[in-house]
Amino acid sequence: MPQARGSEKPNDAFMVKEGSAIRGTGASVETRMSWIMTFAALWVMSIAFGAPYLAVVALKPMAAELGERAVPSLAYSLAWLGMAAGGIAMGQIAARIGMRWTIMFGAVMVSAGLVLASRGTAWEITVGYGLFVGLLGIAAMNAPLYVYVSHWFDRRLGTALALVSSGQYVAGAIWPVIFERAIAQVGWHETMLLFGGAELVLVAPVALMLRSPPEITGGETSTTGGRSGGRVLGLHPNAVLALLAGASLFCCVPMAMPQGHLVAFCTDLGIAPAHGAAMLSLLLITAFLSRQIWGWISDRIGGLRTVLASSACQATAITALLFTHNEIGLFTVSAFFGFGFSGLIPAYVLAIRELFPAAEASWRVPTFLLFSGSGMALGGWAAGAIYDHFGFYEAAFAFGVMANFVNLAIIGFLVFRLHGRTTVPALLTEGMRPT
Numbered sequence: 001m002p003q004a005r006g007s008e009k010p011n012d013a014f015m016v017k018e019g020s021a022i023r024g025t026g027a028s029v030e031t032r033m034s035w036i037m038t039f040a041a042l043w044v045m046s047i048a049f050g051a052p053y054l055a056v057v058a059l060k061p062m063a064a065e066l067g068e069r070a071v072p073s074l075a076y077s078l079a080w081l082g083m084a085a086g087g088i089a090m091g092q093i094a095a096r097i098g099m100r101w102t103i104m105f106g107a108v109m110v111s112a113g114l115v116l117a118s119r120g121t122a123w124e125i126t127v128g129y130g131l132f133v134g135l136l137g138i139a140a141m142n143a144p145l146y147v148y149v150s151h152w153f154d155r156r157l158g159t160a161l162a163l164v165s166s167g168q169y170v171a172g173a174i175w176p177v178i179f180e181r182a183i184a185q186v187g188w189h190e191t192m193l194l195f196g197g198a199e200l201v202l203v204a205p206v207a208l209m210l211r212s213p214p215e216i217t218g219g220e221t222s223t224t225g226g227r228s229g230g231r232v233l234g235l236h237p238n239a240v241l242a243l244l245a246g247a248s249l250f251c252c253v254p255m256a257m258p259q260g261h262l263v264a265f266c267t268d269l270g271i272a273p274a275h276g277a278a279m280l281s282l283l284l285i286t287a288f289l290s291r292q293i294w295g296w297i298s299d300r301i302g303g304l305r306t307v308l309a310s311s312a313c314q315a316t317a318i319t320a321l322l323f324t325h326n327e328i329g330l331f332t333v334s335a336f337f338g339f340g341f342s343g344l345i346p347a348y349v350l351a352i353r354e355l356f357p358a359a360e361a362s363w364r365v366p367t368f369l370l371f372s373g374s375g376m377a378l379g380g381w382a383a384g385a386i387y388d389h390f391g392f393y394e395a396a397f398a399f400g401v402m403a404n405f406v407n408l409a410i411i412g413f414l415v416f417r418l419h420g421r422t423t424v425p426a427l428l429t430e431g432m433r434p435t
Contacts, residue, residue: 029214034152037213038160040206041145044103045167047202048141050175051110051133052079054195055117057179057277058188059264062125069264071122073384075129076260077377082134084373087143087366094144095362099210106140107203113137114196118189142373143366146349150361151213157353158303161346162295169291169342172259172284180277232355233417240355241364243410245371248348251311251407252375253382254318254400255341258283260380262334265393271327279334286338294343303351304418306343308411313340315404322397345372379403 055062055076062072094102113132117125145164153160175195182191232240258265262283266276298306317337324333352364383396390396 028155030153030155033211034160037152037210038149038164040209041149041164042167042170043206044141044203045145045164046170046174047199048106048110048138049168049171050179050195051114051129051138051199052076053172053175053280054114054179054188054192055079055129056260056280057176057263058183058191059261060267060273061183061188065120066122066125068388069384070388071125073260074381075117075125077256077379077381077384078126078130079134079138079377080256080373080380081377082130082136083138083142084134084370084377086135086139087369087373088363090140091143091147091362091366094140094148098212099144099148100207102140102144103207103210104204106137107199107207109133109140110137111196111199114192114199118192118196120189143369146369147361147365148210148213150349150353150365151358156299158298158306158346158350159292159295161349162291162298162343165346165349166288166291166342169284169288169338173281173288176263176277176280176284180274233414235417237356240414241352241367243414244348244351245368247307247407247410247414248344248368248372249375249378250403250410251307251314251341251344252372253379253403254314254397255344256376256379257318257383257396257400258321258334258337261383261387261393261396266327266330268393269325269330271330275327279331282331283334283338286335287342290339291342291346295346298343298347298350302418303347303349303354304411304415306347307351308408308415310340310343310347311404311407311411314344315401315408316340318397318400318404322394322401348372375403 055072059069059072059076063069066072090102090106109132113128113134113136115128116132117128146161149160149164150157179191179195182194186194231237259280262280263273263276266279267273271279294306294310297309314337317333317340320333321330321337324330348368349365352368353361356364379400382399383393386396386399387393
């Protein structure tokens with residue numbers, strides 16, 4: 001085995017201020033190939049996440065056939081829940097058989113799920129989205145790609161994670177407008193079939209170009225607790241992970257509500273569906289652009305502080321949504337909501353990579369994504385269920401505001417524990433070498 005790059009210097013060469021992002025003076029594993037692989041991962045994510053947005057745009061025509069909004073809302077939620085639940089197993093599978101075959105399998109499953117859901121009965125829609133699109137499909141791409149990209153970087157990891165995680169927002173910016181026009185022309189059944197075919201054609205060639213990331217060797221040092229098994233922020237490592245996972249669930253409940261119900265909310269207010277789809281696209285375009293800003297910020301102040309700032313912005317936006325009912329106002333709030341929530345998920349992943357050894361990323365990151373995805377599922381389903389009970393979306397948004405404030409309390413506690421601690425980022429104290 002050749003000497004691992006970055007392991008030639010002592011750990012004190014990488015000492016940084018509390019909570020700061022991963023930086024150091026040692027040799028970096030980052031190369032041009034790191035960014036090529038990151039953009040390839042971004043492409044895959046931007047295609048894969050089109051499937052859930054198809055259920056969002058088609059919510060009202062699907063509900064018109066089924067007689068209720070709960071089924072398409074549940075399908076959207078089950079896609080997120082399945083993606084979250086399958087991430088842990090798919091992360092382990094990707095580590096064994098490689099990213100190429102894992103992603104190709106996921107693309108086939110998403111396509112199969114859309115074909116099944118296009119048949120139109122309640123059970124076919126829920127099974128198609130929950131099992132095939134979520135559990136076996138996007139799960140094979142989402143969590144494994146976060147872990148995959150994290151092993152290509154040791155200096156600008158926050159920026160890289162922000163970029164690859166933006167695939168969801170690229171999908172949301174592009175696909176809803178296309179879906180809205182396709183549904184108007186050929187119907188939602190045929191649109192699902194067409195996108196199922198596009199999934200295979202667009203993902204498979206890119207999956208074949210993915211290469212093995214640099215291998216992790218050597219140290220087990222954690223950012224705050226020293227070696228693997230040490231304390232993190234003065235707490236047991238698994239307690240910190242549990243707090244991060246719980247916090248992510250509560251922040252993703254309000255995060256999912258506008259993304260899953262904005263188009264339907266607009267039509268309830270008399271705003272044209274095309275304008276509602278444009279509003280959703282604006283929200284997600286803003287999220288994509290803002291996520292790059294949050295990535296830059298997180299490389300400088302660290303993951304936990306970025307989560308706190310982003311969550312506070314999201315809480316402000318979801319509160320504003322309670323009191324805004326005109327089109328111009330909703331466009332404005334949508335843009336600010338996109339800015340607010342966009343920093344959250346990559347900052348959580350960065351915090352995990354800062355706080356825990358890289359060798360544990362293959363299960364800690366998917367475990368976290370299980371809870372964040374469950375929060376997305378709960379938020380998407382709860383908004384539809386609360387609407388069906390009360391007949392208006394403001395009650396659902398109020399529930400989202402309360403969940404967001406629980407998140408702020410948990411993250412605030414962890415940031416307080418971070419205060420005054422000088423840390424050695426785990427990523428830099430672990431030797432890495434290219435294959």
